[in-house]
Amino acid sequence: MADVAARAGVSAMTVSRALKLGSTVSAATRARIMQAVEDLGYVLDLTAGTLSSKRTGFVAVLIPSLNNSNFSDTARGIGHRLEGSGLQMLLGATDYDLLKEEELVEAMLRRRPEAIVVTGGRHTERARRQLAAAGIPVVEMWDLPEAPLEHVVGFSNAAAAGAMVEHLHGCGYRSIAYIGGSTDRDTRGTDRRRGYERAVRELKLPAGLTIACGAPPIAMQQGGEAIVDLLGRHPEVDAVLCVSDLSAFGALAECQRRGWAVPGRLAIAGFGDFELSRCCHPRLTTVSVDAAGIGEAVGDLLLRAVTSGRDKAPLPPQTLRTPFTVTARETS
Amino acid sequence: MADVAARAGVSAMTVSRALKLGSTVSAATRARIMQAVEDLGYVLDLTAGTLSSKRTGFVAVLIPSLNNSNFSDTARGIGHRLEGSGLQMLLGATDYDLLKEEELVEAMLRRRPEAIVVTGGRHTERARRQLAAAGIPVVEMWDLPEAPLEHVVGFSNAAAAGAMVEHLHGCGYRSIAYIGGSTDRDTRGTDRRRGYERAVRELKLPAGLTIACGAPPIAMQQGGEAIVDLLGRHPEVDAVLCVSDLSAFGALAECQRRGWAVPGRLAIAGFGDFELSRCCHPRLTTVSVDAAGIGEAVGDLLLRAVTSGRDKAPLPPQTLRTPFTVTARETS
DNA sequence: CTGTTAGCGCTTTCAC
DNA sequence: GTGAAAGCGCTAACAG
Numbered sequence: 001m002a003d004v005a006a007r008a009g010v011s012a013m014t015v016s017r018a019l020k021l022g023s024t025v026s027a028a029t030r031a032r033i034m035q036a037v038e039d040l041g042y043v044l045d046l047t048a049g050t051l052s053s054k055r056t057g058f059v060a061v062l063i064p065s066l067n068n069s070n071f072s073d074t075a076r077g078i079g080h081r082l083e084g085s086g087l088q089m090l091l092g093a094t095d096y097d098l099l100k101e102e103e104l105v106e107a108m109l110r111r112r113p114e115a116i117v118v119t120g121g122r123h124t125e126r127a128r129r130q131l132a133a134a135g136i137p138v139v140e141m142w143d144l145p146e147a148p149l150e151h152v153v154g155f156s157n158a159a160a161a162g163a164m165v166e167h168l169h170g171c172g173y174r175s176i177a178y179i180g181g182s183t184d185r186d187t188r189g190t191d192r193r194r195g196y197e198r199a200v201r202e203l204k205l206p207a208g209l210t211i212a213c214g215a216p217p218i219a220m221q222q223g224g225e226a227i228v229d230l231l232g233r234h235p236e237v238d239a240v241l242c243v244s245d246l247s248a249f250g251a252l253a254e255c256q257r258r259g260w261a262v263p264g265r266l267a268i269a270g271f272g273d274f275e276l277s278r279c280c281h282p283r284l285t286t287v288s289v290d291a292a293g294i295g296e297a298v299g300d301l302l303l304r305a306v307t308s309g310r311d312k313a314p315l316p317p318q319t320l321r322t323p324f325t326v327t328a329r330e331t332s
Numbered sequence: 333m334a335d336v337a338a339r340a341g342v343s344a345m346t347v348s349r350a351l352k353l354g355s356t357v358s359a360a361t362r363a364r365i366m367q368a369v370e371d372l373g374y375v376l377d378l379t380a381g382t383l384s385s386k387r388t389g390f391v392a393v394l395i396p397s398l399n400n401s402n403f404s405d406t407a408r409g410i411g412h413r414l415e416g417s418g419l420q421m422l423l424g425a426t427d428y429d430l431l432k433e434e435e436l437v438e439a440m441l442r443r444r445p446e447a448i449v450v451t452g453g454r455h456t457e458r459a460r461r462q463l464a465a466a467g468i469p470v471v472e473m474w475d476l477p478e479a480p481l482e483h484v485v486g487f488s489n490a491a492a493a494g495a496m497v498e499h500l501h502g503c504g505y506r507s508i509a510y511i512g513g514s515t516d517r518d519t520r521g522t523d524r525r526r527g528y529e530r531a532v533r534e535l536k537l538p539a540g541l542t543i544a545c546g547a548p549p550i551a552m553q554q555g556g557e558a559i560v561d562l563l564g565r566h567p568e569v570d571a572v573l574c575v576s577d578l579s580a581f582g583a584l585a586e587c588q589r590r591g592w593a594v595p596g597r598l599a600i601a602g603f604g605d606f607e608l609s610r611c612c613h614p615r616l617t618t619v620s621v622d623a624a625g626i627g628e629a630v631g632d633l634l635l636r637a638v639t640s641g642r643d644k645a646p647l648p649p650q651t652l653r654t655p656f657t658v659t660a661r662e663t664s
Numbered sequence: 665c666t667g668t669t670a671g672c673g674c675t676t677t678c679a680c
Numbered sequence: 681g682t683g684a685a686a687g688c689g690c691t692a693a694c695a696g
Binding site: 047 | 398612
């Protein structure tokens with residue numbers, strides 16, 4: 001920056017001003033500075049600026065998996081809203097692992113994000129402590145925790161799964177199974193299973209039809225294996241709700257391979273409304289959750305929270321419920 | 333850090349040492365320091381350390397889209413290899429837009445990554461200049477550029493598409509079409525189309541069977557629309573290669589909806605070997621490219637290049653060719 | 665194994 | 681609209 005300043009015949013401070021948005025530099029001076037910047041191939045060093053300005057210009061976002069269009073849609077939504085705001089998104093993937101989340105939280109906080117977004121409401125004790133002590137806005141998304149850390153943008157996974165069970169019941173299905181993960185690592189998956197179990201109980205439908213098919217992320221193939229397992233053990237089942245569209249699609253494809261008519265022999269419902277479920281044949285009944293919308297809402301909230309924080313007027317904790325709907329398609 | 337030092341009865345420098353990996357601090361001192369860290373809820377500030385050590389501890393990785401399992405697999409591969417190395421990955425998505433890539437390159441460089449990875453070999457002039465001038469290792473992946481910036485990890489998309497055309501020809505198909513994007517935004521897509529066109533020419537198959545179906549990313553739905561368009565205009569077509577598994581799957585599902593037998597009426601091939609293509613029914617013939625392997629190779633290369641760079645012994649430009657194979661499944 | 669000194673490259677603050 | 685001085689919170693380098 002000193003070189004640029006010398007070349008433009010100004011002080012470093014003026015270069016610094018010319019390089020940020022709301023600056024008060026005369027047009028002529030700015031032109032000379034920009035020319036010098038180009039001539040020298042200078043690129044501003046934000047890490048240095050950060051140290052004096054106390055503003056790093058980024059927010060941390062932790063999602064369970066990159067390879068899940070629900071979460072990548074949410075990340076894109078956040079990114080879109082942050083574009084042009086001077087805030088960059090730093091993405092981290094926890095692989096559905098609370099310990100990895102804990103590590104990532106600390107790794108992110110070491111870089112002093114201006115806000116942090118985590119997925120779900122369950123965290124290790126240490127992560128909770130660090131998040132609470134960080135002194136920055138914290139957002140939990142994709143869930144409605146009973147005791148939120150601060151801000152929340154999400155919906156009840158249990159209620160959403162329950163709504164799907166009611167839909168299937170309304171269609172006339174009477175033996176409704178559930179396919180999901182076998183651990184509590186995916187806390188949203190666990191909530192969906194609980195919502196399913198509760199709805200089944202309330203509707204007085206047969207219980208005990210839950211298939212656990214491994215550790216999250218539950219992919220297509222596990223859905224296929226699970227459906228075979230399920231119908232082998234419980235041939236009376238006439239409908240199945242899967243923890244996500246991916247496993248539901250895997251189940252659907254396996255049924256097709258075996259000649260089990262969907263929805264004739266068996267109805268299948270997914271969760272998430274991935275593009276896949278709108279395009280496959282037959283189109284998959286699913287719970288639509290507007291993943292991009294969650295991201296946009298989180299992005300807007302971040303912008304407000306960070307701005308308020310800079311003005312020393314912290315935003316009071318917000319809870320935004322995002323909608324979900326049962327989208328009935330051809331597999332039910 | 334001064335507070336921690338005071339509480340532990342040591343100097344700040346000793347705290348700094350205790351908080352990094354290869355430190356030379358006595359066990360007793362370290363224990364006292366760690367206790368003080370916990371008591372005070374202290375979190376190291378990397379942005380400050382960065383300024384004096386000239387090591388930011390992160391690498392920038394730019395991919396076209398988060399929502400594409402090929403690229404997210406690659407990103408995961410990079411992340412895995414970097415784990416525990418003290419290097420963090422900062423991910424950015426360009427949306428298949430060279431101008432957005434240019435902006436992201438500058439945004440990343442402002443934060444002084446220790447290396448940067450970009451997807452493909454085409455960049456704006458300004459981006460090329462900045463990458464070349466950054467003084468850090470640069471890796472181009474998912475392609476084999478003729479004039480690489482420095483390191484390369486990838487394969488020839490044209491050759492891979494050509495191999496698939498040969499496979500289809502070998503299966504007896506004689507009127508092979510191509511479905512891809514209508515712009516050059518996706519440079520890998522463009523290379524695949526060129527490889528297809530060349531193979532068709534060399535095999536003396538009918539030309540002019542290319543369907544352009546919009547701007548990348550080409551999703552499932554566009555594949556479905558394109559296949560209808562294609563067979564409407566060219567009913568003689570007996571096989572189609574799609575720019576990715578996503579569009580291929582969309583085409584497959586649309587054929588099923590319309591009762592067009594696959595592969596009886598029409599063979600369909602994808603590109604990328606997404607999980608989808610292994611699970612759908614019928615299973616999709618595709619070009620397997622080992623996206624995760626590309627990521628792991630890139631990660632290893634980054635580790636070597638960054639280490640060499642720190643030792644002032646820059647790694648000579650590397651070019652790693654990654655394998656691709658035609659995976660014949662049930663749609664051909 | 666531990667401490668001291670001197671910055672890293674910017675931006676804040678205040679002055680003009 | 682522009683400049684000068686001070687310092688952000690840490691680590692390199694050297695000394696002991």
